[in-house]
Every structure is written in structure tokens, then in C-alpha cells.
Amino acid sequence: MDDIGSRKFEQKSKHVASAVECYMKQHGVTEEEAFKILEEEVSNAWKDINEDFLKPTAVPVHFLDCVINHTRVLNFLYGYELDKYTEGVLMKDYVATLFVDPIPIEKDS
DSSP: OHHHHSHHHHHHHTSSOOHHHHHHHHHTOOHHHHHHHHHHHHHHHHHHHHHHHTSOOSSOHHHHHHHHHHHHHHHHHHOTTOOTTTSGGGGHHHHIIIIISOOOOOOOO
């Protein structure tokens, strides 16, 4: 997810090849094809995560919730070919919705 969303930023710094670049070089595909295939991999990983979460396990559910919520945050920050972490302006409306103009929730008495 991170490499899909932050690819343009990482290209500027020239520090390390991203997953997209590695996939393109290894399989001889275009950038668009690499994005599509890697996004399919992320989608399949989500299916596996959700399926495994529903299976009985010795791991406490609250621990699994923490792991899944961390993954959800990463998916939000880097999903859809956007890097909301590096480009903080993309987060502005979300932060305003959560903290400045939240939706009021009324409790039934």
C-alpha cells in the first residue's frame, strides 16, 4: 500500500526502489499494470485478513483488533494511489470532519 501511494515522492528522493519499480523490472510490465496487479494483491490480502479474523484463535480479539485497525489506517493513508501521510493537505477535510465539525450523536434516554 505504502509503495503504491508514495511512489512519486519516493522517486524524488532516489533512496530505494519501490515495490512498483521492482515489480515492473522483474515482470517487464508497465507502471499501470504493476499498480493494477499490486492493488489486486492488496485486495486479496484484505480478503485473507477478514477471513482469518473470523476463525477461532488463541490470540485475544482485542490484540487482533489493534492489528487490523493499524492496517486500516495504513490502507486509508496510502490507498487509492494517494499518499495522505506525505501530502498532509489531503488529510485536511478528514481531520476537520472528525475534530472540527463532527457529526453529533444523540443518545436515547
